[in-house]
Amino acid sequence: MSTFYKHVKTGTELIDQINRTEVPSDGMAMWHLGQESMVFKRGGLIVYIDPYLSNSIDEMYGGAPRSFPTPVEPNQVTNADYVFITHEHADHLDPVSIKGIAEGSPGARFVVPAPFKQNLTDLGISPERMILAYAAEPIKAEGLEVTPVACMHEQFEQDEKGHHKFLGYVFDWDGLVLYHAGDTVIFPELIEQLKPLRIEVACLPINGHDFRRNNQNLAGNMTFREAADLTEEIGADLVVPMHYDLFAFNTDNPAYFVDYLHRAYPDQPFKMFVPGERMLHLSSRL
Numbered sequence: 322m323s324t325f326y327k328h329v330k331t332g333t334e335l336i337d338q339i340n341r342t343e344v345p346s347d348g349m350a351m352w353h354l355g356q357e358s359m360v361f362k363r364g365g366l367i368v369y370i371d372p373y374l375s376n377s378i379d380e381m382y383g384g385a386p387r388s389f390p391t392p393v394e395p396n397q398v399t400n401a402d403y404v405f406i407t408h409e410h411a412d413h414l415d416p417v418s419i420k421g422i423a424e425g426s427p428g429a430r431f432v433v434p435a436p437f438k439q440n441l442t443d444l445g446i447s448p449e450r451m452i453l454a455y456a457a458e459p460i461k462a463e464g465l466e467v468t469p470v471a472c473m474h475e476q477f478e479q480d481e482k483g484h485h486k487f488l489g490y491v492f493d494w495d496g497l498v499l500y501h502a503g504d505t506v507i508f509p510e511l512i513e514q515l516k517p518l519r520i521e522v523a524c525l526p527i528n529g530h531d532f533r534r535n536n537q538n539l540a541g542n543m544t545f546r547e548a549a550d551l552t553e554e555i556g557a558d559l560v561v562p563m564h565y566d567l568f569a570f571n572t573d574n575p576a577y578f579v580d581y582l583h584r585a586y587p588d589q590p591f592k593m594f595v596p597g598e599r600m601l602h603l604s605s606r607l
């Protein structure tokens with residue numbers, strides 16, 4: 322039997338909660354849907370990032386069942402204004418989720434790294450609904466400015482035109498600055514790019530990288546220590562760990578992240594979400 326934590330909404334009730342949530346002028350509402358799937362609401366806009374709301378990987382390839390059911394089905398997402406995709410891996414650019422959201426939210430626009438324009442075209446997303454993202458080239462959209470940041474999912478990958486395939490996104494949302502890292506390891510240039518942006522909320526992967534996963538062709542991410550260290554380096558007020566919970570074969574214990582934070586950076590606020598949970602973040606900088 323599928324179970325969810327007490328008081329956490331699912332399905333259409335979750336969508337209704339997102340719609341009804343009133344966000345103060347100095348705040349942002351956040352929901353974590355598992356893996357790196359997140360929803361943000363501010364200034365009347367609702368943004369989804371890397372929605373993996375199906376079980377398509379296991380259904381297509383086997384061996385990758387979800388550790389918990391999706392908090393919301395793709396076709397129940399009727400409120401998306403923007404959907405941001407960080408890269409083409411199926412737990413980030415999920416065909417089932419993209420098609421369902423495109424149908425359920427006919428006004429939604431999809432932001433995708435430029436090398437994967439064809440992926441969205443193949444899913445029936447029209448050019449008018451696409452925004453192609455290029456590293457370090459800001460995107461100006463309604464109510465927010467977004468800076469794509471090149472990622473190393475163990476290494477840089479670029480297409481034949483030199484466009485980066487792995488991106489994170491820095492949202493300057495009327496002065497509240499949010500960073501969703503996508504999949505990446507830590508590297509000096511990343512710190513140099515992020516420091517001047519005055520990031521307030523950082524959403525970072527913590528599942529790490531190691532010999533076993535590399536040997537299975539599973540590209541790695543920051544370790545829990547590296548994610549905590551990056552948070553300190555860029556001066557983020559709040560860190561949200563991601564990418565540790567959905568697949569048993571590619572995870573890490575989030576308690577290690579919490580323990581390291583308490584020992585190395587005891588004054589660093591963090592938020593551990595359960596699937597579908599809502600949080601209201603009030604800015605200390607606005």
